[in-house]
Amino acid sequence: MINILDKKFTPLISREVIESRIAQIAAEITKDYEGSCPLFIVVLNGAFLFASELVKRTALSCEITFIRLASYSKTMSTGSVREIIGLDDNITGRDIIIIEDIVDTGLTMAQLVKQIENLNPASVAIATLLHKPDALKTPIEIRYTGFDIENKFVVGYGLDYDGLGRNLDALYVLA
Numbered sequence: 807m808i809n810i811l812d813k814k815f816t817p818l819i820s821r822e823v824i825e826s827r828i829a830q831i832a833a834e835i836t837k838d839y840e841g842s843c844p845l846f847i848v849v850l851n852g853a854f855l856f857a858s859e860l861v862k863r864t865a866l867s868c869e870i871t872f873i874r875l876a877s878y879s880k881t882m883s884t885g886s887v888r889e890i891i892g893l894d895d896n897i898t899g900r901d902i903i904i905i906e907d908i909v910d911t912g913l914t915m916a917q918l919v920k921q922i923e924n925l926n927p928a929s930v931a932i933a934t935l936l937h938k939p940d941a942l943k944t945p946i947e948i949r950y951t952g953f954d955i956e957n958k959f960v961v962g963y964g965l966d967y968d969g970l971g972r973n974l975d976a977l978y979v980l981a
């Protein structure tokens with residue numbers, strides 16, 4: 807059990823399990839994108855640890871860029887997505903792989919995929935560390951998922967509670 811501010815969290819997924827799953831996803835991406843030079847778009851802040859673990863295990867020539875979005879206030883989805891840092895890379899004709907920490911309602915990814923598709927990429931795929939199938943509000947195709955989890959608030963491995971907990975090397979769930 808750990809405490810962050812006013813809340814208690816219990817261990818959910820260990821670092822070893824997370825990292826071996828990420829290695830499997832990296833191997834799949836390496837195979838699926840052989841001969842392509844994909845552009846990874848990392849959704850900050852939450853995806854930074856997942857992205858670093860994933861891209862360093864991906865044996866491809868690739869490019870990596872970053873976008874920053876927010877849709878959460880403390881532990882509740884606000885339902886509206888704010889783009890904080892926009893995309894300035896040329897993505898026309900590129901194979902795009904979005905790297906996200908967690909797909910919850912799916913609204914963030916649905917909006918981002920739409921924005922990216924407007925820029926005429928060759929393809930768009932989503933790689934997410936976590937997915938809460940029971941929270942989904944909009945249909946969304948996720949190509950690579952680390953773990954499906956219950957509809958409960960989680961922290962660690964890049965995900966925060968009110969700014970804290972991102973540096974935890976494992977995943978924890980609200981007790």
Ligand code: 5GP
Binds near residue numbers: 883911
């Ligand atoms: P969505 O638009 O799918 O509802 O939410 C996407 C964003 O909300 C995620 O990228 C993540 O930043 C945040 N989020 C969703 N669920 C959780 C959670 O359980 N814990 C944390 N820390 N953030 C979450």
Ligand code: MG
Binds near residue numbers: 849852853906907908
């Ligand atoms: Mg996110």
